[in-house]
Amino acid sequence: MNRVSGKVAVVTGAARGQGRSHAVHLADEGADIIAVDICEDISTNDYPMARKSDLDETAKLVEKAGRRIVTAVADVRDRAALKKAIDDGVAELGGLHVVVANAGICPHGEHKGYPAFRDVFDVNFLGVVNTVNAAFDHLNTGASIIATGSIAGLVSQQDMFNGGGNSGPGGLGYGLAKKFVRDWVKSMAMTLAAREMRVNAVHPTNVNTAMMNNPMMYKTFRPDLEAPTHDDAFVVYPMLQAMPVPWVQPEDISHAVVYLASDESRYVTGLQMFIDGGAALKMGF
Numbered sequence: 001m002n003r004v005s006g007k008v009a010v011v012t013g014a015a016r017g018q019g020r021s022h023a024v025h026l027a028d029e030g031a032d033i034i035a036v037d038i039c040e041d042i043s044t045n046d047y048p049m050a051r052k053s054d055l056d057e058t059a060k061l062v063e064k065a066g067r068r069i070v071t072a073v074a075d076v077r078d079r080a081a082l083k084k085a086i087d088d089g090v091a092e093l094g095g096l097h098v099v100v101a102n103a104g105i106c107p108h109g110e111h112k113g114y115p116a117f118r119d120v121f122d123v124n125f126l127g128v129v130n131t132v133n134a135a136f137d138h139l140n141t142g143a144s145i146i147a148t149g150s151i152a153g154l155v156s157q158q159d160m161f162n163g164g165g166n167s168g169p170g171g172l173g174y175g176l177a178k179k180f181v182r183d184w185v186k187s188m189a190m191t192l193a194a195r196e197m198r199v200n201a202v203h204p205t206n207v208n209t210a211m212m213n214n215p216m217m218y219k220t221f222r223p224d225l226e227a228p229t230h231d232d233a234f235v236v237y238p239m240l241q242a243m244p245v246p247w248v249q250p251e252d253i254s255h256a257v258v259y260l261a262s263d264e265s266r267y268v269t270g271l272q273m274f275i276d277g278g279a280a281l282k283m284g285f
Helices: 019-026 051-062 078-092 112-136 157-165 168-195 215-221 230-234 250-261
Strands: 008-012 032-037 069-073 098-099 142-148 198-204 274-276
Touching: 008 019, 008 078, 008 112, 008 274, 019 032, 019 098, 019 250, 032 051, 032 215, 069 078, 069 230, 078 112, 098 250, 112 142, 112 168, 142 168, 142 250, 157 168, 157 215, 168 198, 198 250, 215 230, 250 274
Parallel strands: 008 032, 008 098, 032 069, 098 142, 142 198, 198 274
Antiparallel strands: none
16 A cells, blocks of 8 residues: 555546546555546547536546545547646646647548548547647656557557458557657667656556447457357457456556556656556567
C-alpha cells in the first residue's frame, strides 16, 4: 500500500476498462486522480463508448479508496480541452507527477474507410502526444509518463490491414498508432532522461474490455462466420498468446502501471513492457 502516496496522476480513457482500472489501482496505492474521458461515441468506432455515468462511477470508486478525484469530459484529440482539464485538476489537487496516456479506440471493418484510419490514429497516437504536451508544464524531476501501446505494434502493417479479413483501414491505423507509440516512448525517454523524467510503455495483448467484447471484434477473429458470437470468438482468442489464455484482465495492466508510476521504477525508462501472455514471444520478438 501507499506505493504512490502523495502523487497526483492524470489518466485518460478513465471512464471504464483499462483506464478505470488504472485510476482505481493508483488510488488504492495513495494517488489522487485527474480522470479524463470523451464520454461519447466516435462515429467510426462500431462499439459504444463510455458515458458520463461511467466516469462518475470511476470517481465513486476512487473516492471509496479514500482519495481525491477531479473528472473532466474531454477528447484527447483536442489539446486545448485536455490542457484545460489538466490545468483545472492540478489547481484543485496541487500538482502532477504521473501521466497515464491510455485512451484508445479500435474501429475494424472495411466499411468505414479512411475516416476509421484517421480517427484511430488521432486518438491512439496523437492523443498520447496531446496528453503529455498538455501535462508537461506541470511535471518535474521524478515524473513518470506511461503510454498504452499494444502487441499490435509488433505486427506488420500488411497483416494489420488483412488481419482476420476484417481489420481494414481501422486496423491499419490502429497498428500504425501503436508502432508510433513504441518509437515515441524511446525518443521521449532519451529526451527527458537528463531531467530525470521517465517515459515507458505498457503493451497488452487481448484485454477483457468492451474493445474485445463487441460484434466487430468477434468478426475480426471469426471471419469464417456470418454473425459470430462472443462464444465463437472466445475459442480462438488464445491463438495470439503463448500461454493458453484468451486474454488478460485490466488489473493485470494496472499492476504494471502502478509499478511504473511508483518510485520503485525510478531508474526505469524507455521500457516496452509486454503484459501479453507470451504473445510477443510467439510472434518472434
